[in-house]
Every structure is written in C-alpha cells, then in structure tokens.
Amino acid sequence: MASVAKLVGAQEVEFDARLADLKKPALEAATLPPEAYWSPELYQREIDAIFFKEWICVGRVEDVPNAGDFVTHEIATESLIIVRDHEDQICVHHNVCRHRGCQIVEGSGNTPAFKCPYHGWMYGLGGDLRGAPEFRHTENFDKKDYPLISAQVEIWEGFIMVNLDPEATPFAPRVSEMSRFGIERYGMSNHVTTHRWHFRLNCNWKEWMENSIEEYHIPWVHTETFQAVSPMKGWVEFPDITDQPWIVMVGQFPGFSYSDTGDPLFPVTPETADLAPEHSGMPIWVSYPSMGVLNSVDTTVYYVLLPDGPDHCHLRLGLAVAKESAEALARGDDPALQASHEEYVRNIDSFLAEDNKISEQQHRGMRSRHAKPGRFSKHEILAWKFDTWVAERAYS
Ligand code: FES
Ligand SMILES: [Fe+2]
Numbered sequence: 001m002a003s004v005a006k007l008v009g010a011q012e013v014e015f016d017a018r019l020a021d022l023k024k025p026a027l028e029a030a031t032l033p034p035e036a037y038w039s040p041e042l043y044q045r046e047i048d049a050i051f052f053k054e055w056i057c058v059g060r061v062e063d064v065p066n067a068g069d070f071v072t073h074e075i076a077t078e079s080l081i082i083v084r085d086h087e088d089q090i091c092v093h094h095n096v097c098r099h100r101g102c103q104i105v106e107g108s109g110n111t112p113a114f115k116c117p118y119h120g121w122m123y124g125l126g127g128d129l130r131g132a133p134e135f136r137h138t139e140n141f142d143k144k145d146y147p148l149i150s151a152q153v154e155i156w157e158g159f160i161m162v163n164l165d166p167e168a169t170p171f172a173p174r175v176s177e178m179s180r181f182g183i184e185r186y187g188m189s190n191h192v193t194t195h196r197w198h199f200r201l202n203c204n205w206k207e208w209m210e211n212s213i214e215e216y217h218i219p220w221v222h223t224e225t226f227q228a229v230s231p232m233k234g235w236v237e238f239p240d241i242t243d244q245p246w247i248v249m250v251g252q253f254p255g256f257s258y259s260d261t262g263d264p265l266f267p268v269t270p271e272t273a274d275l276a277p278e279h280s281g282m283p284i285w286v287s288y289p290s291m292g293v294l295n296s297v298d299t300t301v302y303y304v305l306l307p308d309g310p311d312h313c314h315l316r317l318g319l320a321v322a323k324e325s326a327e328a329l330a331r332g333d334d335p336a337l338q339a340s341h342e343e344y345v346r347n348i349d350s351f352l353a354e355d356n357k358i359s360e361q362q363h364r365g366m367r368s369r370h371a372k373p374g375r376f377s378k379h380e381i382l383a384w385k386f387d388t389w390v391a392e393r394a395y396s
Contacts (some may be wrong), residue, residue: 026384034371037204043310047076050393055171057291071108085125092153116358157188177242192326193237193318194295203363205313216379225351239381246286253281260343265340266298
C-alpha cells in the first residue's frame with residue numbers, strides 16, 4: 001500500500017508514525033492525526049473499507065409500514081431504495097436502472113412498481129424486471145437477467161440494517177453480547193418513531209461520533225442542558241466489555257428521561273422496572289461505524305451518521321416511544337401527552353444544537369495547518385477505542 005504520507009501530499013506528515021502513537025494504550029496514546037478529518041484520500045479509504053463493508057442503519061421498520069411504501073437513502077455515492085414488498089418483507093435495492101444506469105426514484109412514497117423515468121423499464125417491489133418497452137427485437141435478452149441489484153438487509157430491534165458487501169456475515173451475531181446489559185429490555189422493537197431530525201453538518205463524521213461517546217465535554221458544552229441532570233462524573237465507560245464491534249457508556253441516573261425534570265412522562269417500559277440502577281440511567285450503545293441508540297426508561301433516541309465528503313456529514317436522529325403512545329400522539333386527542341412530547345423534542349433540540357455547534361467548531365480547528373495530534377483523558381477511552389477501530393479498518 002502506498003504510504004499515506006505521500007497520499008496527503010504537500011503536508012508531508014508522517015501519518016504512519018502518528019497512527020503508531022494512536023495505537024498505544026489509551027492514556028499513553030495520541031489522538032487521530034488531524035488529516036484523518038479532512039484528507040480526501042483517507043476519506044475514500046473509509047468509504048471503501050468501512051461504509052461499503054459494514055452494517056449501516058437506514059431507518060426503522062415504521063418508515064415503510066405498508067406494502068409499496070419506499071424511502072431512498074444514500075450511503076456515500078450509493079443511492080438505495082428501501083421498500084416493503086407484498087410479502088411484508090423489507091427489501092433494499094440499488095437505485096440504478098439495469099438498462100442504462102438512470103437513478104429510478106427520489107424521495108419517498110408509495111408505489112405498486114418502480115418505473116424508470118428514462119425509457120420506462122418497470123420493476124416489481126422485489127426488484128424483478130417486469131417490463132422493458134420495445135425490447136422484443138433485442139437478441140438474447142431475458143428480463144430475468146436484469147433485476148435491480150439488491151443489498152443485504154436485516155431487521156434488528158426495529159432498525160433496518162443494510163450491508164453493501166454481498167459477502168458480509170449477518171449483523172445480529174455482531175452485537176449479540178449487548179444482551180449482557182439487557183438491551184432487549186428497553187422495548188425498542190415495540191417503539192415507534194414520533195419525531196425525526198436531519199442535519200447536514202459542516203464536520204467530519206468521526207468528530208460527531210467521538211463527541212457522542214465521551215462525557216468529557218459535558219460540563220463545558222452542555223452547561224445549559226445535560227450538565228444539570230447528567231454531569232460528567234456520573235457517566236461510566238465500559239471499554240473492555242466486549243470484543244464485538246460495539247461500545248456502551250452509561251449515565252448513572254436511574255429513571256433518566258428527556259423531560260424538564262428528568263422524570264419520565266411516558267409510560268415506563270415494564271421490562272426496565274427492575275433494571276439495576278447502573279443499567280437504567282440511559283446507556284448509549286454505539287454499533288460501529290456510525291449508529292447510536294440511547295435507551296431511557298420510556299423512550300428510544302437513535303442516530304445515524306453518514307459521511308458526505310470529508311468535511312460534511314448527514315446526521316439523522318429519531319425519537320421513538322411505545323407503540324400505544326405513538327398511536328395516541330398520532331390521533332392527537334391527548335393534549336397532556338402532546339405537551340410531554342413537545343417537551344422531550346425541545347430538550348433534545350437543545351442538546352443537539354450544542355453538540356452540532358461544537359463539532360463544527362472543532363472541524364474548523366482541525367482544518368488548520370497547525371492542528372496536531374492531542375491526547376485522551378480517562379473520560380475519552382471509548383473515543384480512543386473507536387478511532388483505533390477506524391484506523392485498523394481503513395488506514396492500515
Ligand atoms: S435508463 Fe432506465 S429505462 Fe433506460
Ligand atoms: Fe454532547
């Protein structure tokens with residue numbers, strides 16, 4: 001492999017040597033070199049080695065509740081169609097016509113079939129080619145040979161997980177040890193998304209990811225929000241809990257919720273009632289590379305980061321509540337529940353604004369010619385662990 005020092009050109013940095021410093025034990029290690037947050041060459045390695053190889057969350061099953069419902073989603077250059085077919089299966093197809101490559105659909109909707117806008121080729125929801133106008137004169141042409149290219153898909157706890165690598169092994173076994181902390185008890189499969197956020201941020205995807213798995217910033221960034229209910233010293237990181245590609249940190253605040261007081265305003269998931277206090281105060285689970293789930297006793301908040309070039313990323317989040325509460329919210333006949341929901345959304349808005357702002361500010365600093373690798377505190381061990389995983393996957 002070509003040396004990375006050459007790949008980043010004019011800066012003539014010794015990237016490989018800097019990576020060796022990252023790979024020391026966390027409290028002796030240097031942070032990821034700044035060029036990892038802006039180099040187009042390193043970005044492309046991340047896309048090829050991570051985003052085209054790993055399991056990526058592209059939404060929730062409730063995003064496509066009925067047969068024919070579809071949404072589109074991008075993973076770097078790849079546009080995907082996520083659709084529920086007539087057998088109630090969720091399929092994921094590359095959004096590329098098999099005739100001459102046109103993108104077939106945009107946005108979301110409901111359709112009985114997908115018709116390419118260029119020359120009218122028609123595909124079933126399962127991706128089979130059903131119509132190719134004027135092709136009876138074309139020799140040796142069989143529609144069976146030209147279905148949409150599908151990607152691997154797996155449903156886990158209500159999340160739609162996709163892998164663009166046909167050789168990838170299944171997702172669920174990769175996170176099986178999450179059961180050790182009782183992740184199933186938070187009732188996520190029964191939760192339905194009631195509010196969604198989407199930001200296109202001016203930062204590298206790893207900057208926001210690191211922020212989400214270290215509590216060191218809480219007293220300075222979240223002075224107006226989190227600090228009151230979950231100060232830095234109340235969090236516990238579990239760096240050695242598993243060799244699987246996920247991590248968890250837990251705020252030690254029994255019964256944590258997103259209300260103004262911290263008391264849950266939605267019905268508490270019954271299975272969490274007897275959770276040990278150290279497990280009930282909002283664990284943040286991160287499945288590599290870029291999916292996070294924040295469990296509290298009455299809601300699920302989840303996020304997915306997808307890179308959009310080295311200097312930008314898409315951050316999508318959802319707030320989900322138990323199905324019964326979601327149905328009541330949809331009916332709109334319970335003003336108290338509606339007000340609680342607005343309170344949760346408002347509070348999540350506030351801490352997101354703080355995290356987004358600081359991540360963009362960090363990126364502007366990382367862009368400086370004078371940015372250099374730094375060091376990790378004991379409150380950033382998971383960020384170190386995540387960075388070493390990225391480095392091993394993409395840079396070595
Ligand atoms: S490119 Fe789709 S029908 Fe021609
Ligand atoms: Fe934060």
